[in-house]
Structure formats: C-alpha cells, structure tokens
Amino acid sequence: MQILRTPKHCFENLPGYSFQENYVDVSNACAFTVGEELRMHYVDYGLPDSPVILMLHGEPSWSYLYRHMINNVAQAGFRVIAPDLIGFGKSDKFAEQDAYTYANHLSWLREFLNTLALTDIHLICQDWGGLLGLRLVAEQPELFMGVIAANTMLPTGDHKPPQAFLDWQTYSQETDNFDIGNIIQRATQNDLIDEVVAAYNAPYPEEKYKAGARKFPLLVPISPDDPETENNRRAWASLKQFDKPFITAFSDHDPVTAGGDKIFQKTIPGCIGQSHTTMANGGHFLQEDCASALAELAITCFKENER
Template identity: 35%
Template sequence: MPRPDALRTPAERFVNLPDFPWQPHYIEGLAGYEGLRMARIDEGPEEADHVFLCLHGQPSWSFLYRHMIPVFLETGARVVAPDLFGFGRSDKPVDDAAYTFTFHRQSLIALIEALELRHITLVCQDWGGLLGLTIPPDMGDRFDRLLVMNTVLGLGGGSTEGFDAWRRFHGDHPDYDMPALFRSYIPGISDDAAAAYVAPFPDPSYRAGVRRFPFLVMTEPDMEGVDVSRRAARWWASEWRGDSFMAMGERDVLIPPRLMRRMHEILGIKRPPLCLPEAGHFVQETHGGHVARAALAAWGEG
C-alpha cells in the first residue's frame, strides 16, 4: 500500500494496452521518497553497453515510448523508462502542492543512483527535458549521449502564445477529457492509444501531478528551477563531451521550431536537427520509431 497521502492506480487499469507488452518494475524507498513506489519499464541486459533512459512529460507516461523501446532493444541495449511520481503506474501524492521541480528532479537522481545506471543515453521530451537536461551537470560521468525532442530548459525568459493557452486550459479545465486532448494534439491516434493515456487516472483525485505541471514550467526568472536550469545551459555549452541528436516536431504549438532551434544552440549540438514537418509536440507518438533509428544511425548503430 502507498503511504496515506498518496494513491496507487489499480493494476487492472493497465490490462491490454496497445503495443505495450512490457511488465513494470517497481522500486520503493528511494532516498527522500520513503513510502512511495516508482514504476519503470526496464528491459534488456543490466550489463549492456548503453542504457537508454527515456523520460516522459505531462500528461503522458512511459507508454509514450512504446514505438522507440523496441528499436533501442534491438541494439542489445538496456532501456529504462520510469513513470514520474503522479503519472503512469507510479504512486500519486494527492496534494497538488507536493509536486515541485525539485521533488521530481531529485526523484530521478535517486533512481539513477539506486539502479547504478551508467553509460546513459538521455532520451527526453516535454517535462522529461525540463527535468532531465538539468541532471547530467551533477553526474556527468554517467551520461554518454543525448536524444532530445520537443522540450526546453526553464530559463525564466517568458512563454509562448501556445503554452500560455495550454496553461490557461489546465486552469480552467483541471479535469479535462484526456483522450480527447490527445486526439486533438495527435490527429489519427487510435481510440485505444488515446484511452491508454488516461489509464493511470481512474478519477480526478489521481491527477494532482497532471494539474500542477503546467504551472511549474519556469517562465519567470524567480521560479523554482531557473537557477539550476541556467547552470545546466552553461554546462551543456561548455562542458558536455558526449554525442547529441535532436529531433524537432515542426507543428508543435507549445514549443515551436524557433525555440527548438534556440535549444539546439544552447545544447551545443553539432549535427543539424532532424526536422519533422508533420510532427507536433508528441514526437514519440507519431515518429518514435523513425527518430530512434535516425539517432542510432547518426551514432553508427543503424
């Protein structure tokens, strides 16, 4: 059982998910998160040469990576795709105020340390990047490569019209129809896949993390996480020695191409981005396999 201030989604909610055959692995007692259980997909050999650490955003969960995981596994790598607390199969504190930038960032650091992950390829998008891109500066010896999709570092420099609309929507409709949202952002997504995104949330009491995340994005200079994000930006530009690959969904209204081009500069990526004219924000959902194969080919593994 989870601790009294958290919920745990019943396992039967995750039966027969489309194209998602992997069974969850659980870890309890992460340092600083006693009483909470974190779920992850963890496939491939522990002793693999590469570990793909796939970090999702909001309002998704590790299900988002189902088209990329098989491509990574074909190389003999290990793939670890955690569900952030409040999402997927992980425990969900019920108090909106429990969700902060530091709460999530430190949980990922604790997971990396607990699993003793090394030779990591960081794969990130949305909040997976807002959080994940700040971690290698504190444990750079564990990271070898970066595969980044539509995301930013939260540098406190303002917002976009699309993101402002996203934030207002969450404020006005905190318990919105999630499958309908995915259908609107991902034209052509199947009804089964759209429904799978809401599987972790049987009722609104499970959705504190979903409600809170849009208001944590660091659009103002005094917000929590700005300092560590600015430090990360300096580190990526001057100290990162690994190999990086960017894929960019050009129809993204939340993080438009101009911001991704700026991220390309901030991260010091040498090779041109893979531009996807038909992709929106959820690149993994529509072009995941293609992006995974393109990154591997760029790294000489295709």
Template identity: 45%
Template sequence: MRILRTPETAFEQLEGFDYIPRFLTISDEATGAPLRIHYVDEGPREAQPVLMLHGEPTWCYLYRHMIPGIVANGLRAVAPDLVGFGRSDKPAARQDYSYARQVAWMRAWLERLDLTNIVLVCQDWGSLIGLRLLAEMPDRFASVVLSNGGLPAGQTGPRAFRIWRAFSRFSPFFPIGKIVQAGTRRRLSAAEIAAYDAPFPSSAHKAAARVFPSLVPLGDNEAVPDQLKAWAVLDRWEKPFLCCFSHADPVTRGGERLFIARVPGTRDQPHSTLRGGHFIQEDDPDGFVAAIMKVTQQ
C-alpha cells in the same frame, strides 16, 4: 503526504504494451514518505541504456512503439513513469509537487538503478527533468537526443503554452487521453486514448498532470537559479547532443536553435526535423529511433 496508487487492474490488456512492469521504491527527502516508481526495462542488462523520459500528461506507454526498435538494435530500453503518472505513485495534493522535487525523485531512482553510459532521450517535461539530471551527474550520461522540449530559465512562453497553462488550472474537465490526441497529428484509436486515461481513475489522481504546466520556470520563477546552473553545465557539454524537433508543434517548434547555438556537443551532429506534432513518439517513432541510433554509433 497522502499517496494514491492506481489499481493494477486499470492496466490490464493495454493495446501494444505487454512489457513486464518493474518497480523501485525511493524515499521523499522532505517527509521520508516512500514512493514507488514504475519503469519498463527491456533488452540486455549489459547493453548501453537508453533512458526515455516522458512528459506531461503522458506516461511511459508513450514510448511503446520505440522500445522494440531500441532493443532490436542491441540496446537496453529504460522508460520510467514520473511520480504522479502512469503506474508510479501519485501524491494527492498539488502542493506536494515542485520542479526540484521531481528532479530529486528521479535522481534517487536513477542512482538506485545505477545506470551509467546513458543515452538520454527526452521530450516535453522529460527534457526539463532529464537535462537537470544530466547537469547534476554528467558522468552518468554519454549523449542526448532531444525532441520537442527544452530547459526554460525565465523566458516568456509562447501563446499556445499560456493557453495550455490556463486550461490546466481552470478547466473543470481534464480528459488526459483527449489532451494527448490534441498534441498528436495521427488519429489515436479508442484503445490508445483509453490507455492514456488508465492511470487516472479519478480527479484526485490527476494532481501532477494538473500542476505541471504551472511549474514550468517561465518568468519570475523559483526554479530559474537551478536552471541557470544546469545551463552552465550544458554550455560546456562536449559529448554528442542531437536535436530532432518536429515540424508541427506550436509550443516548441524552432526550439532546437537555442541548443544548437550554445551546446558544444551539438556541433557536427546530424540534427533532423521529424514529422508530427508535440507527441512525436506517436507520430514518428521510427524517425525518433533512427535519431537515437545516430548518437549510439558515434
């Protein structure tokens, strides 16, 4: 496994993101290759951790507007970069990535960090990975706040997603910052777009970003059995599970209905609709933080 690492100089002077970078190295189970995972960890170490998982093709910079609000409420804000994104190591070949491998990598990181009583905050691929982690080790998690994500298990994806998947596979150009802008209602500044581009100085660094849409388990997919096992856990999940999807995401709009109909922990929760597009962390960070506070106060 050939592993790339974005030079730290790429992350100098990022607008609004001066958090101390922290790193933890795990081993890939299949090859033994070391993988360095970056994460932000702010707030009191003894406080309840809020684990914020980003999706595709972003990195933990996505949560920069939410971290201060989490910490100001006396909580511990933990936001990792998935392998292949941000400051984390990036296997160079698309075949190095699979859904199961991503879950295993983040499970190894989470166990090494030994977080417990976790509030899981997830969106996009953060939910595909985060909800699988919850299903594998439910005792570590206290509650869930889900926005613009899901846990697909062989369904047919919406037309907007099929277009996105084809673009990720075949487009000769893959401008990360502009892709994030396309999923955001708010106009990002040039500096913010550059920050989303920063982890990917070459096309070789974009292997994960390119392959992730094809790994979503829609239709006849190898990950479907594992998804069904995870759903079996969610079907019995009694702890708080709050949905706060956005009003203007063409891919996941209305996706909360599946969870509210099935997951016992969604009963009597103050579910809400946030105002924005797919990357709601950019459009309505205050609303997202307010939703998180609702489950921590229960």
C-alpha cells in the same frame, strides 16, 4: 500527504504495452515525510549488459508514449529504461498538488538513477523529460554518453513563453474535465484509436489521481523570480561545456517548443556536427507520430557513440 496507487486492473490489455513491471522506492528522496513506500515504476527492456537508453516522458503522458520505440531500440541491441514520473503512469501519485515541485521531481529521478546505478546513459527526453533530464545531465555529465532532445526546453523565465503554452497553463487549472487521452490526441498529427486514447487515461481512474498532471504546467519557470530560475541558469552554464553528442529532433507541428532546437544548437558544444533532424508531420507527442524515425535516429546516433 495521501499516496494513491492506480489499481492494476486499469492497465489490463493496453495495446502495444505488455512490458514487465519494475519498481523503485523513492520515498527517501522526498522533502517531506511520506511514512510509506513511494513507488516509481519503470520499463527495463533488453539485455542487461547492453548500452543503456533512458527515455524520459513529459506532461501529461507516461512510458506508454515510448512503447513502439522501446521495442525497436531494444531489438537493435540496447537496454531501454523508461520510468513513469511520480504522479504518472504506473507510479504512485499524491492526491495533493502541493507535493509536486520541480525540486521534488528531480530528487525522485536522482534516487531512481542512483538505485539502478546507471552509467554511460544515452538520454532521449521530450517535454518535461527535458526539463528534468537536462538538469541531471548538467549536474552529472559524467553519467551520460549523449542526448537526443525532442520537443523540449530548459526555460529560465527570462523570455516570455509562447501564447500556446500560456493557454495550456490556464486550461490545466480551469477545466473541469482534464481529459488526458484527449489532450494527447489533440497534440498529435495521427488519429489515435480509441483503445490508445483509453491507455493514456488508464492511470487516472478518478480526478484525484491527476494532481501531478495538473500541477506540471505551473512548475515551468516563466518569470525570472521563479524558484528554479537560478538552478536552470546554472544548468545552462554546465551544458555550455557539454561536448558529448547532443542531437535535436524537434517536430514541425509543435507550437509550444518551436525554435527551441536552434537555441540548443547555438549553445551546446556537443551539437556541433550532429545529425539534427526536423521530424516531418509530427505534433508535440512525436513518439506517436514519428516513432520509427525517432527510434532510427537514436539507434544510428547512439551506436556511433559506442564506437
């Protein structure tokens, strides 16, 4: 499998994003032989001994999505860890879509968490950040202090997905120009300046760098015979026992995940009595539309966890 590494000059002068680079080699977690380093990039911002907030991005964004929240939350006394999934952002990328599976993404994230030896984690997850992050919570609930789930899901394929998602899945495979910056813009309520749109495109100087972004929509379990369906069902069984704080923060303008917050609230014991919030005027990428409100929710709720 060919590993691609986006040239550093692509990330110069990104507005609002000047965090120090950090890398973890996750090649040992591959289900196939890599033969070289496979670097996962992450932001590590805030005092080292502060409570940890793990921010997991989704498709087709990267840790740049959390730039405003990283600053706000760190200033409130937290240590923020915000990785770029393999295939995204400053992390290494495979040129072949076959390298990307749900299981591989989970293995790379497990290796990442094990290497950093993170414990007492407060998780914020959106989109695929939830499909991956909530699996990790289900597997090792002892590592997590609480969760904020924002515009995400943990599908088992037992219910037909919204037409908006099926359209997105088709588009991701058939369009000749997979313009990631424009995709982000179309799924936000705010108008992004050209420099921000360009920052979302920065990791992908050529089409071959986008294999991971193109593959993610195909990895969502949408039928009961999907290879990850049973694993997600087992994860739900575990989450039904998760009684630590679990807060939903879904936005009011996201046709893909609308209603998912109610499913979490009915199913997970940790949702009882929490400050569930509907983010007003927020699109799918609510970190762009509602960064301050989402950061404030995290600060308030996670500080309660620390008492």
